[in-house]
Amino acid sequence: MAKVTLLINCKDKSGIIATVTNFFHERNGNIVYIDQYVDTENGIFFMRLENEFSLEFDIVKVRADFEKEIAKTYNMNWKLFAEERVLKMAIFVSKYDHCLYDILGRYKAGELGVEIPFILSNHKDLEPIAKAFGIPFYHVPVTKDTKVEAEAKQLELLQEFEVDFIVLARYMQIISDKMISEYPNNIINIHHSFLPAFAGAKPYHSAYKRGVKIIGATCHYVTAELDAGPIIEQDITRISHSHSIKDLILKGRDLEKIVFSRGIKLHIQRKTMVFNNKTIIFT
Amino acid sequence: MAKVTLLINCKDKSGIIATVTNFFHERNGNIVYIDQYVDTENGIFFMRLENEFSLEFDIVKVRADFEKEIAKTYNMNWKLFAEERVLKMAIFVSKYDHCLYDILGRYKAGELGVEIPFILSNHKDLEPIAKAFGIPFYHVPVTKDTKVEAEAKQLELLQEFEVDFIVLARYMQIISDKMISEYPNNIINIHHSFLPAFAGAKPYHSAYKRGVKIIGATCHYVTAELDAGPIIEQDITRISHSHSIKDLILKGRDLEKIVFSRGIKLHIQRKTMVFNNKTIIFT
Amino acid sequence: MAKVTLLINCKDKSGIIATVTNFFHERNGNIVYIDQYVDTENGIFFMRLENEFSLEFDIVKVRADFEKEIAKTYNMNWKLFAEERVLKMAIFVSKYDHCLYDILGRYKAGELGVEIPFILSNHKDLEPIAKAFGIPFYHVPVTKDTKVEAEAKQLELLQEFEVDFIVLARYMQIISDKMISEYPNNIINIHHSFLPAFAGAKPYHSAYKRGVKIIGATCHYVTAELDAGPIIEQDITRISHSHSIKDLILKGRDLEKIVFSRGIKLHIQRKTMVFNNKTIIFT
Amino acid sequence: MAKVTLLINCKDKSGIIATVTNFFHERNGNIVYIDQYVDTENGIFFMRLENEFSLEFDIVKVRADFEKEIAKTYNMNWKLFAEERVLKMAIFVSKYDHCLYDILGRYKAGELGVEIPFILSNHKDLEPIAKAFGIPFYHVPVTKDTKVEAEAKQLELLQEFEVDFIVLARYMQIISDKMISEYPNNIINIHHSFLPAFAGAKPYHSAYKRGVKIIGATCHYVTAELDAGPIIEQDITRISHSHSIKDLILKGRDLEKIVFSRGIKLHIQRKTMVFNNKTIIFT
Structure with missing residues (x-):
């Protein structure tokens, strides 16, 4: 059949x-x-x-x-x-490991139905995790001066492994317009706020400062404008005045993991379409 | 059109x-x-x-x-x-007023798109509310001895006003098999627990006793077996050890209102089908 | 005792x-x-x-x-x-009735434990509701030219009835600095978005445009800066691409009602403190 | 300090x-x-x-x-x-790996603040995961005939490693009264339903059959009566008629993981007390 x-x-x-x-x-x-x-x-x-x-x-x-x-x-x-065609998903990370652990746990549990040809990072910190899960790891450092070469190296790897889409598991570097145009609506990011609130850096700090009673996470496709791409999935969790920024970061981790994985799965199952910078999600 | x-x-x-x-x-x-x-x-x-x-x-x-x-x-x-055909919805109540206020507020705000030919109760307590909202009120007391006549009176009213479906807004009497067979999948009840947990009387007391951390409400079609009909909608709210039974009852009110109104609206918009004692909900 | x-x-x-x-x-x-x-x-x-x-x-x-x-x-x-001292709560409204119906339903059900000396509006539309619930209604129109007198009239009423705090049940006028300074941390507003996202006018339109997957409501104390006061309570509900702006408005109503009433109750029970434009909520 | x-x-x-x-x-x-x-x-x-x-x-x-x-x-x-005293937590598993992956990911990310002296299972399937995370693994098979020796072996290991408490990460064997009395309120289970609904085996099958609109998970202390111990934490997720039993199992995984980890953390932080088969949770 x-x-x-x-x-x-x-x-x-x-x-x-x-x-x-x-x-x-x-x-x-x-x-x-x-x-x-x-x-x-x-x-x-x-x-x-x-x-x-x-x-x-x-x-x-x-x-x-x-x-x-x-x-x-x-x-x-x-x-x-x-349906038989299995997608190839590259994972980009920096130093945070919680989203990576979550994705790899799901991958090993057979939940995702993708191949993961490699994990790429601008730091070496998470290499042992890649090793523990038996997945190739590439260290491609990014500095002001090496940005262009770094990107060239990334694109080379993506092409070599015939990657279909990329997930940014708390990857802390801006994705270039060139990369975005090579993978339109195929680069998925997790942002740690309920966008459009608290776009940009340090959303948990901003949430703490504003005194909100809920924090959120947003999974979206990456576009040229930072944190402004089509939203795939969002969710929130309740907080109170008694939570420190550190608490928010810790509570936010679970949100990021769950929202990110839901977004990734919707993409894998081809349940997403993009139009006018918005998603249609067929559930 | x-x-x-x-x-x-x-x-x-x-x-x-x-x-x-x-x-x-x-x-x-x-x-x-x-x-x-x-x-x-x-x-x-x-x-x-x-x-x-x-x-x-x-x-x-x-x-x-x-x-x-x-x-x-x-x-x-x-x-x-x-679509032009406007449904006629009868409301049955006893003494609790919160669900009644909620339905009538929505009705007046134009949210429901139904006619309410009358409110019926086995008690007189809520008559002033019916009056304030300008809706006919019928007092049909139910005692052990008058059960049969009471039901006959109810059916008479339902037929006279050509009622399409009945909502039990915390109506504290058992609906007879005859009434159910006259209005199959057209009698909607709100039960104050996440069924199948805590079916029957005093679910908040049972929830308190068991020490659950969430309480729920369930909107369902009435069938011959008590609290066992097809579930239309459910939702929950978090509680803690510090909540007394009185607190649960108070918190539960908001749940009951929201779950009941969602269920009623799904029915009105003909988004529900019933098969094998389960609902298909087209959203 | x-x-x-x-x-x-x-x-x-x-x-x-x-x-x-x-x-x-x-x-x-x-x-x-x-x-x-x-x-x-x-x-x-x-x-x-x-x-x-x-x-x-x-x-x-x-x-x-x-x-x-x-x-x-x-x-x-x-x-x-x-505890015996019962607070006096004034309600300000404009034309939307859903929050008003919700508050009055709770009030009549004995849920709030306050007195409501009057309802004030810049329009006459909701007068019949006040009448149905037996509460005095004052029509104080606000135009560009009558702003000062209108506010004087409002303050006069508030003083005459010894009002403790004011709830803005979708009152569509800016509250003046003078009024705010007379009632510091005693004016409670409901805003129909998860602040700080979509502050200002037409948040449901902005939410639709951005393609968010959750909409929210925020109950906050009114301060001089619009929609920037200390947040008392927030909550959200899920939406999808298939919801029109009209759907958002309808879904948002239930959110507004529940978030508003929770915030009001926290205030009445003296469970809120304000410091540095944030609330401490003792639950 | x-x-x-x-x-x-x-x-x-x-x-x-x-x-x-x-x-x-x-x-x-x-x-x-x-x-x-x-x-x-x-x-x-x-x-x-x-x-x-x-x-x-x-x-x-x-x-x-x-x-x-x-x-x-x-x-x-x-x-x-x-505070300095670090608790020792043993993990019991059978064949399901999702809760194990989740706990170990959190453990490695420094989220738990415990030592994990060993993982114990009645099957060999999950040994590679223990190995990948560098944690000793003990295979203690349990059959009808070897129940007594198996339990003796378990208790021996628990004592040898001075284990403080045990978490049952979908461990599919009944815990004996003896073990429970050795670790009162120190054995934590995750059950895949919102208890008291669907206690016992195959709760997702029962949930599917009943046609509920929410499924849940419950983290509780183990007592002599099956699935009836003091509840530490619960949460739910929405489902619809369109979800098959397989879908429920998959959706339930995320719930189980999150509810289990929340319960475990409350225990580790000594925020739980037990009285009358209910928990007091100090948050």
Whole structure:
């Protein structure tokens, strides 16, 4: 049995759902998931479809047919994924280890369904963790003067290992526009505040200073503007006046881990689409 | 512009989605909501569809066509609702007023989109509230000896006012099997615990005794077995050892109100289906 | 049996707790609540104490003794409240009714333990609600030209009715510095976002635009700077891409009501202290 | 600077707080945390106190003084802990690895402040994880016939390594009454439901069957009666009709991890007391 996932967006028109569902029905597909959303403000239609095929299934031909018979007509942006294809996820870290431990624990427990070709860091501190989990570790230091070479080295590694997407597990360096344009909507960051509050550095310090009663974490795609990319997932936890900044950092760790992993999983399962700097999340 | 909502369940078969979406597409309907669910264990297919029609739209004819062309073939249970039809909701209460105040506040704020033909109670205590909100109030006392007449009186009122569904806003009497069979999946109760924990009387007392750290509330359809009907909505709030039973009751009020109103709204918007004593909630 | 509540703040020193608890023990008080907090950054000590007295209890004498024996020595800010004194709470509204309905429902249900001498509005829309609940209503329109008189009228009413504190139940006018200085930390506002995100007007519109996955509400004391006063309580609810601005407004209502009422209750129960534009909340 | 934590419970009497705070004040202690609770139903007083001492501090003498001067008079159950003493925590596991990974990640990140002398399992599956984290692993198989020897072996290891408390990270064997009586309120279990709902085996299956809209996890002390011990911490997550049992198991993992780790930390920080099969949690 083969399973494929279709993601579509295009100008909204009547009849798209009927047309698309017919297309797969005619090919003996069984729809096991359908959801759609219309951005009425901009007149854009979005759809996610999962189809199961019990017979032999030629994805190359289906893609060609779909392009010819449907996508062209509606001028669609679309992707058809085969489930068997396992994504390759690179992890970038600096010195904080909690998100790394969490991802690797989930990875080993079989929760993610990805390959992790390597862990990359601008510091050597977390190399032993990579080793304990049996994953290649690359130390690519970044200084003011070596920024360009460092990035070149990073891109070289990403290409060599055919990485599909990158997760920044508290990686404390700015990602360059070049890298972002090479991996559009494929670099996932965890920010330790409920954005747009407390963007930028030291959000726990700012939260403490403002006296908020909840702190948050935000998982988002990286764009050129810092902490302003499309939000994939957010969550919060309650705090009180009695919590010090150190307490916030500690409490925040659990939030960061859980929000980050939820965001990563949504991406892996191709449940996210991006439009106008916002995400559509098909759950 | 007319808007209709379709609810379907039937034995799962390939092609239902394509067939149904085509049906509406051919009639110039524009699908603005589609969601489906397959209970794989029992092989049952569920779907909810919202269609907008910009042209004249003959719901009687569409219903007849749908029955003939589709529903018969697939042996469907189905309903097609026109949005204009405003539901009539009766409220049953006893002495607690918090859920009543909450519902009436929402009603007056235009949040519910129903008519409330009357409030019925086995006590007179809450009559002034009904009066303040300008809603007819019926006092139907229930004692051991008058149970049968009381119920007859209730059914009479329900029929007279053509009530569609009943909400039990902390109504402290058992609903008879007869009443339940007259309003299947149309009597909505709020129970003050996270069912199945603490079913029956005095759940806050039991929660206190067990030393739980969360209390809950459950909104469910009433069935013959007490507190065992299909769950529509649940939520919880945190408590601690320092909360007395009185505190739990007070904290629980807010939970009851919010969970009850969410459940009622899901019902009004026809987002609920019931199968095998469980709900499918299309959100 | 008399019950008194003590609130203290002063420069942190060793021995305060022992000294204060002794003071009440010597007068046959029974401590039923004690909590303290030290702002280590600024070296400030905060304490809340509830004492029960089974014998006759002369609060005037106790206050004098406390000032002489303890407060002077430690240079304390302090207040000793007798529980019997019922606070007077004025409600300011404009056109939105959901928070008003919620407060009045709680008030009638005996949940708040305050008097409500009047409801004041710059519009006439909500007068019928005041009437239905039997509470005096004052219409004080505010225009550019009548601002000064309007405020004078407001202050006159507040003084005439000996109002202790004011709650702004979605009151859509700026509160003047004069009013704020007359009621320091006694004007409570509900803002419909998780501050500091989306301060100012139309937070739901901004939340929609940014594509956040959670929306919030914040209950805070009003200070001269808009939406920047000490936060008493916050909470959030999850949203998705599929929610329109109208949906956010509707979902936000429930948040506003619950967060507002929690903040108001903390204030009424004298569980809040303010320092450095932050609250200490003794729960 | 030395820091000590005092836990007390005794029959409630007036003056205990003043007496105890004086005791530490006279010895130049600075109270940095005080909280108390009175179980009014049973007339029992509970207190937790943290004291900092800047001078030399003789804990042995203070303990003797406290017993003589205070504890005897009030017939107290009490413990005075020195902060420097690091607790020894044994981990029991079976085949599920998610809780183990989570604990070990936190341990390595310095979050727990305990020693882990060993991991013990009735299966060999998780030995590689113990090895990767550099922690001794003991395989003690348990079968019907070897139950008694297995337990003897377990107790021998616990004594040899001077273990303070045991955490059952999804350990799938019943703990014997003997073991429980050797470690009263020192064996911590994670149960994958919001107890008292779905006690016993397969709670996710039961939750699925009942159609609940929230699932939970409960961290509790182990007592002779299965899943009925004092609850330390609980939390929940929302589910829908569309989640299969497998989904519940996966979603539940995150809940189990977070609830378990919170419960363990409360225990390590001596913030828990047990009375009448309920916990008092000093936060």
